[in-house]
Amino acid sequence: MIFQGMADFRASGFTPRIGIIGSGPAGITIARKLAQAKIPSVILEAGDADYTDESQDFYKGKVVGDSYFDLDVCRLRFLGGSSNHWAGWCRVLEAHDFLPKPYIPHSGWPITRADIEPFLPEAFDILGIQPFRPDVPISNDMKWYELIKSEHVHFGEKYRDEIDKSTLIALVLNTEVLHLGGNGQVVTGASLMSQGAPAGELALDYYVVCTGGLENSRLLLWSNEQSNGGVVPNASALGRYWMEHPMYTTGAAILTNPDAIEFDADGHAFLQPTAEALARRGLLNFHIQVETAPYPGMKQYVADLACITPEWTEWISDELGSHLHCSAQVHMSWEQAPRPDNFVALSKTERDAAGMPRIELNWTKDAFERRTMLEGMRLFGETLAAQDMGRVKLSDWVLCGGPWPDGMELAGNHHMGGTRMGTDSLVSVVDGNSKVHGMANLYVGGSSVFATGGQCPPTTTVTTLAVRLGDHLGRVLSA
Numbered sequence: 001m002i003f004q005g006m007a008d009f010r011a012s013g014f015t016p017r018i019g020i021i022g023s024g025p026a027g028i029t030i031a032r033k034l035a036q037a038k039i040p041s042v043i044l045e046a047g048d049a050d051y052t053d054e055s056q057d058f059y060k061g062k063v064v065g066d067s068y069f070d071l072d073v074c075r076l077r078f079l080g081g082s083s084n085h086w087a088g089w090c091r092v093l094e095a096h097d098f099l100p101k102p103y104i105p106h107s108g109w110p111i112t113r114a115d116i117e118p119f120l121p122e123a124f125d126i127l128g129i130q131p132f133r134p135d136v137p138i139s140n141d142m143k144w145y146e147l148i149k150s151e152h153v154h155f156g157e158k159y160r161d162e163i164d165k166s167t168l169i170a171l172v173l174n175t176e177v178l179h180l181g182g183n184g185q186v187v188t189g190a191s192l193m194s195q196g197a198p199a200g201e202l203a204l205d206y207y208v209v210c211t212g213g214l215e216n217s218r219l220l221l222w223s224n225e226q227s228n229g230g231v232v233p234n235a236s237a238l239g240r241y242w243m244e245h246p247m248y249t250t251g252a253a254i255l256t257n258p259d260a261i262e263f264d265a266d267g268h269a270f271l272q273p274t275a276e277a278l279a280r281r282g283l284l285n286f287h288i289q290v291e292t293a294p295y296p297g298m299k300q301y302v303a304d305l306a307c308i309t310p311e312w313t314e315w316i317s318d319e320l321g322s323h324l325h326c327s328a329q330v331h332m333s334w335e336q337a338p339r340p341d342n343f344v345a346l347s348k349t350e351r352d353a354a355g356m357p358r359i360e361l362n363w364t365k366d367a368f369e370r371r372t373m374l375e376g377m378r379l380f381g382e383t384l385a386a387q388d389m390g391r392v393k394l395s396d397w398v399l400c401g402g403p404w405p406d407g408m409e410l411a412g413n414h415h416m417g418g419t420r421m422g423t424d425s426l427v428s429v430v431d432g433n434s435k436v437h438g439m440a441n442l443y444v445g446g447s448s449v450f451a452t453g454g455q456c457p458p459t460t461t462v463t464t465l466a467v468r469l470g471d472h473l474g475r476v477l478s479a
């Protein structure tokens, strides 16, 4: 069932037991899973079925710290959420991403990769992908891995008809949760605005906040402020430990044996370090993306280099001689350590049209990341050289510690942390089942629950966790 607003929904007499706030990959997946368990749910979606400037304006905010995207550009506020413009890169967090690492403060999840494995097939089916092929070691330190470019499922488009026909899922569009009310033990109701006007309260047995990796923090921070701490009673970690995947072009490579690495149809190959190499060097997880350039471009590249760095060109000729096959750009992306000083806060001065404080995102990269970038590139260079697969040139700014360059990729649009998973409520917000610590009926879905970010895009893990949470809630509500 799809309703344009709360008036129509209320007139329908439908009685859901659980309210899911947000219709992105997390929200829609949880509602579908609950429907399988015959649990009636309502999805409250702030935006319409399609993009509107009015709805998107609610996502404006401010970034304090390093250069980052405008907050109303790096996400979408309508049916299907940011899946409407995601790039479709799929991969699940590695087993070691869930484990505590002694050299990364606050690392480690309360669950392991084995806890999400049973839900992977269903997530793959939703995302329209096949299981990942096994990694291929290229040395003891690095391995090729498969990052699948899916058909970037737009969740709103894909599941709209199914939801419309469902007798167990009600989707209410144009309906924003302004804040949740709570007494420190249970959420007592959701305060709503629908079709631009106040729409009263909705009281249900359970609530799942799935409003995205920035907005989950914002909604809960504001709800807590409105209820005197009654929604997230242990709030010291709320909004904190926010993470992205910084991403930069960090060098160039000459590949003497490009056939040793598998490139996809677009000329991309992805390499990652082994868990042992990371531990030995004390680095954050990262990946290297090698993007090939065709041989004719290579000739021009060498010709250009001959003018700028004759010694290097000579070295290329000496070292590689007639084996010269292929040049490549090298990009690197890495996880950030979960740090309390990267955080989502409520603006003290700016509010949206409904009166909710806008986001102030405090975000920086630190020296640990800088070291990971430099040492990671060195590891990659050493690996290619040792295997006689090619040579790597690090960009000057990487090698010499220059400022972060403008005009590069910056980051992945991956919004993680803010309501992180953990056992200690001082440094986490939800438990291993995604339930807010101390609250009986409040859960969180999406990458805001990530305790660490790993090196891969988040949505495959988000979808898998959502299948798992839907399964869990189905059992809780059936009991």
Ligand SMILES: Cc1cc2nc3c(=O)[nH]c(=O)nc-3n(C[C@H](O)[C@H](O)[C@H](O)COP(=O)(O)OP(=O)(O)OC[C@H]3O[C@@H](n4cnc5c(N)ncnc54)[C@H](O)[C@@H]3O)c2cc1C
Binding pocket: 021, 022, 023, 024, 025, 026, 027, 044, 045, 046, 047, 073, 074, 075, 076, 077, 078, 079, 080, 081, 082, 083, 085, 086, 087, 088, 089, 090, 175, 176, 177, 178, 210, 211, 212, 213, 215, 219, 412, 413, 414, 415, 445, 446, 447, 457, 458, 459, 460, 462
């Ligand atoms: C340009 C871009 C490229 C990306 N590429 C990739 C990629 O290749 N691979 C990958 O894994 N990930 C990628 N991502 C990230 C991916 O889009 C997100 O991980 C995913 O959409 C998160 O799903 P979600 O359901 O948690 O949140 P969202 O998709 O953000 O959905 C949240 C929903 O909540 C609604 N909402 C917000 N506030 C309220 C409220 N108060 N009341 C009611 N509803 C509300 C919103 O309208 C929205 O529909 C990309 C993101 C961007 C922006």
